[in-house]
Amino acid sequence: MTQDNHGKAHKFGMVIDLDKCTGCGSCMVACMSENNVPFKEDETNKKDSLTWMTVFKLTNEKKFPETDICYMPRPCMHCGGKGDHGHSPCVSVCPATATDYGYDTGIVSQIYTRCFGCRYCMGACPYHARYFNWWDPKWPDGMEEYLSPDVSPRMRGVVEKCSFCYHRYQEARDRAYYEERRDNIEEGEYQTACTQACPAGAITFGDLHNPEHQVYKLVKPDPHQCGKPRNPKAFRLLERLQTNPKVYYISEREWVRKAGDNYRKGEWGQEKQPVHDKGHK
Amino acid sequence: MDSALIPEGAKRCPFPVFATGIAVVGAVLLWGVYAMGLCWLKGLNQTNMNDYYGFAIWIWADLAVIAIGGGAFFTGLLKYVFGIDELKNIINLAVVIGFICYSSALLILAIDIGQPLRGWFIFWHANVHSMLTEVAFCLSLYFAVLTIEFIPLILENRQIDKVPFFHNLSHNMHGIMAVFAATGAFLSCFHQGSLGGVAGVLYGRPFAYREGLLVWPWTFFLFTWSAAAYGPCFTLLVAKMFEGITRKKLVKDNVIHLLAKISGWMITTYIIAKIIDTIYWAGVTAPDMGFSFMDFYSNNSFYGIWILFTEIVLCGIVPAVILTIKKYRENKKLLLVAICLGVFGVCLNRWVMVLQVMAVPVMSFDTWALYLPSWQEIATTILPVAYGIILISLAYRYLPIFPQEQELYGTK
Numbered sequence: 001m002t003q004d005n006h007g008k009a010h011k012f013g014m015v016i017d018l019d020k021c022t023g024c025g026s027c028m029v030a031c032m033s034e035n036n037v038p039f040k041e042d043e044t045n046k047k048d049s050l051t052w053m054t055v056f057k058l059t060n061e062k063k064f065p066e067t068d069i070c071y072m073p074r075p076c077m078h079c080g081g082k083g084d085h086g087h088s089p090c091v092s093v094c095p096a097t098a099t100d101y102g103y104d105t106g107i108v109s110q111i112y113t114r115c116f117g118c119r120y121c122m123g124a125c126p127y128h129a130r131y132f133n134w135w136d137p138k139w140p141d142g143m144e145e146y147l148s149p150d151v152s153p154r155m156r157g158v159v160e161k162c163s164f165c166y167h168r169y170q171e172a173r174d175r176a177y178y179e180e181r182r183d184n185i186e187e188g189e190y191q192t193a194c195t196q197a198c199p200a201g202a203i204t205f206g207d208l209h210n211p212e213h214q215v216y217k218l219v220k221p222d223p224h225q226c227g228k229p230r231n232p233k234a235f236r237l238l239e240r241l242q243t244n245p246k247v248y249y250i251s252e253r254e255w256v257r258k259a260g261d262n263y264r265k266g267e268w269g270q271e272k273q274p275v276h277d278k279g280h281k
Numbered sequence: 282m283d284s285a286l287i288p289e290g291a292k293r294c295p296f297p298v299f300a301t302g303i304a305v306v307g308a309v310l311l312w313g314v315y316a317m318g319l320c321w322l323k324g325l326n327q328t329n330m331n332d333y334y335g336f337a338i339w340i341w342a343d344l345a346v347i348a349i350g351g352g353a354f355f356t357g358l359l360k361y362v363f364g365i366d367e368l369k370n371i372i373n374l375a376v377v378i379g380f381i382c383y384s385s386a387l388l389i390l391a392i393d394i395g396q397p398l399r400g401w402f403i404f405w406h407a408n409v410h411s412m413l414t415e416v417a418f419c420l421s422l423y424f425a426v427l428t429i430e431f432i433p434l435i436l437e438n439r440q441i442d443k444v445p446f447f448h449n450l451s452h453n454m455h456g457i458m459a460v461f462a463a464t465g466a467f468l469s470c471f472h473q474g475s476l477g478g479v480a481g482v483l484y485g486r487p488f489a490y491r492e493g494l495l496v497w498p499w500t501f502f503l504f505t506w507s508a509a510a511y512g513p514c515f516t517l518l519v520a521k522m523f524e525g526i527t528r529k530k531l532v533k534d535n536v537i538h539l540l541a542k543i544s545g546w547m548i549t550t551y552i553i554a555k556i557i558d559t560i561y562w563a564g565v566t567a568p569d570m571g572f573s574f575m576d577f578y579s580n581n582s583f584y585g586i587w588i589l590f591t592e593i594v595l596c597g598i599v600p601a602v603i604l605t606i607k608k609y610r611e612n613k614k615l616l617l618v619a620i621c622l623g624v625f626g627v628c629l630n631r632w633v634m635v636l637q638v639m640a641v642p643v644m645s646f647d648t649w650a651l652y653l654p655s656w657q658e659i660a661t662t663i664l665p666v667a668y669g670i671i672l673i674s675l676a677y678r679y680l681p682i683f684p685q686e687q688e689l690y691g692t693k
Contacts, residue, residue, distance in 0.1 A: 120411070
């Protein structure tokens with residue numbers, strides 16, 4: 001295991017084909033069920049709901065018949081941070097080291113029992129991928145029986161977020177060690193709940209360091225550009241901020257790709273490249 | 282009734298009048314304590330904060346009281362380290378204000394966190410990369426310094442001073458106060474700065490993000506500078522409020538004018554730096570992230586360009602001009618206008634660096650997030666104000682916080 005993001009360690013990531021996503025919300029439901037995410041009796045106010053995976057609805061703002069919409073599932077981006085060194089926007093600001101970057105997996109963890117609820121990480125995250133437990137977690141009578149024993153429920157007053165179903169990675173790793181494969185985990189052995197639940201097959205998950213994995217083949221991450229996709233139809237959300245997410249999106253539609261970042265007038269098409277300082281040598 | 286405790290020769294209002302005033306403010310304080318209790322017992326669902334607005338009015342209040350309490354460290358630095366002796370006549374007031382502001386800030390932080398019983402984790406599991414860790418360490422240490430600076434003043438109470446041990450302790454503490462003032466100024470530079478750094482390091486938030494020097498973004502330096510510049514304005518404002526309420530001259534004009542002049546020049550240099558920072562951010566930093574300057578000031582119902590104009594021109598350039606020109610700062614009305622604008626300006630700057638940062642959308646398809654605080658948030662924000670009024674009233678009544686008071690009235 002190396003203390004950077006460039007060695008032989010895994011770099012788990014996700015590719016979401018936005019042209020396949022129908023916005024059905026199966027990924028959201030699967031995520032909540034898998035990760036014991038509590039819900040409110042009244043979920044009308046989405047800004048204080050816990051939705052590790054959320055689906056944004058984008059429109060091209062054109063009138064009929066040119067109207068087009070796109071559903072964009074958004075888990076935690078598990079950012080590598082500037083230069084892809086693991087200083088994610090949230091990890092670098094947490095005062096109590098309650099959120100950490102796994103150099104062996106590229107996964108940004110959240111230690112619930114250490115978080116004291118200052119919410120600085122939420123302010124730092126431009127994707128709104130972090131959620132605060134404003135209330136005590138409660139489930140309807142009997143529903144506690146359905147909770148997953150592999151994921152600890154969170155208490156009021158702490159921040160939580162998507163973990164790329166890390167407990168599934170632990171399980172796959174344990175199995176591999178038991179079968180004397182060390183940490184040689186097959187692609188199919190570790191998949192997130194949202195990936196498996198998507199009926200359209202829009203979500204692909206795997207190791208971005210492994211050229212055999214689908215995620216690698218789909219986006220062809222450029223190691224000299226901190227993982228920037230070489231596939232021209234692929235993009236990462238807010239690439240210009242240099243957060244270096246591990247979630248990639250693919251779309252044939254230009255307006256969708258443009259919506260993935262901010263551009264000043266006349267910039268789109270110029271393909272202004274972010275300067276990835278302190279990046280790969 | 283309490284005349285034995287009142288500084289010798291000083292005139293204070295009758296005790297029943299004082300007690301009534303304290304009771305009225307005390308009722309407000311209790312309202313705040315009740316709201317604070319609700320937040321602690323029921324959780325932060327008592328607020329109107331949400332996942333878009335994780336930082337809200339409390340954090341603004343926290344930053345604002347620390348900024349206006351900056352008069353304590355800066356006046357201490359000028360008096361004890363740079364040897365500007367006239368300021369000894371206002372340093373006690375600055376220290377009391379600083380103590381109130383910093384204790385309030387710590388209280389606000391204790392209410393603001395979701396798991397208050399884990400507050401100590403910030404020290405135990407400290408992440409050295411986090412600006413908030415730096416805030417916590419420097420804030421706590423500086424509060425300890427302020428307490429040490431406050432103690433000799435308490436020991437100067439007429440009755441306490443009669444005890445030889447306390448009298449000598451106070452005398453000796455005064456003797457080494459320069460060491461604490463210098464320590465306080467050092468710590469204060471870092472915690473004021475790190476509060477600026479809290480916003481400035483957020484490279485996922487183009488409205489807040491700034492480049493900088495080594496690990497410190499420019500906001501780090503601007504926050505320290507602005508606290509040193511505008512903090513004395515609040516010290517002067519409180520002195521003026523005391524003079525207005527008691528209808529007595531408590532601090533000589535030469536002291537007021539000296540501090541006003543220093544504040545004026547500090548504001549002048551600060552506002553030049555702030556303008557340069559704003560131009561660079563608007564012209565280079567934000568465009569590199571794909572944002573135009575006006576993206577941050579349009580398409581919403583509240584955050585217009587007026588806010589930048591108010592902060593820089595109305596509450597920056599105007600007080601700077603008034604306070605640096607002798608003729609203007611010696612005009613009582615203009616002086617009052619300038620210090621009020623200064624205090625408002627630095628509070629507005631902190632508002633922008635907390636609330637507007639949260640409000641500005643970052644993803645192209647996101648929307649502005651506006652927010653109204655709940656009554657519990659308002660009550661807990663007013664709580665430190667009520668506490669401050671009570672503490673400073675007690676200090677004025679029983680402690681010699683205005684050393685020139687007796688001289689000005691010749692009652693000794």
